[in-house]
Structure formats: C-alpha cells, structure tokens
Amino acid sequence: MNSSRSIRLLLVFTIINLHLSVHAQLLSSDESELYNLVMKYRKASGLPAIPLSKSLTFVAQTHAKDLDDNYVADPKCSIHSWSNNGNWKPVCYTKDHAQAKLMWSKPQELTSYKGNGYEIAFAEDEEYLANAENALDSWKHSKEHNAVILNKGVWKRKWNAIGIGIFGSYAVIWFGKEPDN
Numbered sequence: 161m162n163s164s165r166s167i168r169l170l171l172v173f174t175i176i177n178l179h180l181s182v183h184a185q186l187l188s189s190d191e192s193e194l195y196n197l198v199m200k201y202r203k204a205s206g207l208p209a210i211p212l213s214k215s216l217t218f219v220a221q222t223h224a225k226d227l228d229d230n231y232v233a234d235p236k237c238s239i240h241s242w243s244n245n246g247n248w249k250p251v252c253y254t255k256d257h258a259q260a261k262l263m264w265s266k267p268q269e270l271t272s273y274k275g276n277g278y279e280i281a282f283a284e285d286e287e288y289l290a291n292a293e294n295a296l297d298s299w300k301h302s303k304e305h306n307a308v309i310l311n312k313g314v315w316k317r318k319w320n321a322i323g324i325g326i327f328g329s330y331a332v333i334w335f336g337k338e339p340d341n
Contacts, residue, residue, distance in 0.1 A: 187217065191324040194292035194331060198309060198322075201296065205310050213340035215273035216323025219266050220334045222246070223279070224290075228328030239281045239330070242266070267336065275338035277323070278315075280305045284329040295331035308335060 187195065199209045223242065230243035240253035240263055248269055251262050267273035282295040299305035307313045321336035 187212075187324060188326060190290075190292050190326045190331075191217075191221075194295060194326060194333070195322070195324050197292055197296050198333065201300070202310065207311060210319045210322040210335070211339065213273070213321035213323050213334075213336060215267055215271035215340050216277055216321050216334040216336055217325065218323065219270055219273075219277060220279075220323040220325030220332045221327065222248075222270065222325070223266070223281075223334075224325035224327035224330045224332050227281070227283070227330040227332075231330075239283055240279055267334065273321070273336065273338070273340055275336050277334040277336050278308060279335075280308050280333050282331040286329055288329060290326050290329050290331040292326070292331070295326070309333075 195212060202209065226243050226246055227239055230245050231239060231241065234241075236254060237252040238255065240251070242248055242251045242263070244250035248266065249262060251259050253259050253263050264276040264278060267275070267277040280299055282290060282298050284290045284294065299309060308315045311317060311319065317337060319335045319337065320339040323334040323336075325332045325334075
C-alpha cells in the first residue's frame with residue numbers, strides 16, 4: 161500500500177471516529193435544557209458544574225428509551241429497572257434496593273466508564289412527553305432526588321461526570337464520581 165493511500169485511509173478513519181464520538185454525546189434540545197437547569201440549580205446552591213460525560217449520557221439515553229419502549233408500571237419493579245429487551249442484564253429494581261449494585265454497574269456494563277453510576281429518574285403520565293422543567297421540579301421536591309443533585313446526606317461527594325437522557329415520557333440523569341476520559 162502506498163503512502164498516499166495510507167494517509168487517506170487514516171484520515172477517513174479519523175473522521176469516522178470523530179463523527180462517532182461527537183454523536184455519542186449529542187443532547188437533544190430538551191436534554192441540553194435539563195443539563196443547563198441542573199447546573200444553574202447547583203450553582204445557586206454554591207456547587208460546581210459537573211462535566212458532561214459521553215458514557216453516562218449514553219447510559220441515560222439508552223435507559224430513557226428502554227423505559228419508554230418497555231416499562232410497564234409495576235408495584236414491584238420501579239423505573240430504575242431495565243427490561244430484558246436489550247444488550248444488558250435486566251434488572252427489577254425493588255424498593256428494598258436489593259438490585260442496586262446491578263443497576264449502579266450499568267455504565268461499566270454498557271460503556272468504557274470506570275466507575276458506578278447513580279440514577280435519578282422521572283416519569284410523566286403516559287400521554288405526555290417528559291420535559292426538563294417538570295423533571296427538575298419533581299426532583300427538587302423529592303428529598304432523596306434533591307440530595308443526589310445537591311450532594312447532601314449519603315450523596316455528599318463530588319460528582320465528576322453526568323449524563324442526561326430524555327425520551328418519550330421519561331427523563332433520567334446519571335451521576336458518577338469518576339471523570340469520563
């Protein structure tokens with residue numbers, strides 16, 4: 161293979177990789193709005209912004225789509241559950257948090273992210289689409305979800321990565337301690 165052809169192939173592969181990495185983190189306008197609202201809320205509480213993570217965004221977007229496509233309200237399995245209709249281990253996330261480790265490990269299972277992820281989730285009524293303002297308002301009024309966003313109580317730690325997903329009636333945010341390289 162001549163040098164010119166090698167350089168062209170390298171350039172093509174570089175462009176393809178760049179295209180894939182850019183699209184791996186693209187946020188919809190609603191997702192961007194949610195990210196900005198959460199960062200504004202954190203800033204008002206004296207907390208720093210959290211860097212957007214390609215990996216955690218992929219997990220958040222994947223889970224929001226899985227919920228919208230497959231989740232049926234169930235008194236046993238909460239919206240932190242994952243269906244058996246994807247390339248992941250299914251999880252029935254119960255109130256006793258017995259499956260927490262399997263849910264927290266989703267970023268490592270689905271991406272190259274090195275740590276656990278911690279999710280907050282929001283569901284609109286089935287006939288409505290989730291939006292950024294409703295999701296954040298709901299989380300602000302939930303002691304447990306608000307604590308995750310504002311690093312309070314058992315969530316008093318520094319988040320170094322965040323992923324946002326909104327699809328259909330669901331909005332989810334994944335937080336992580338490890339930076340996403």
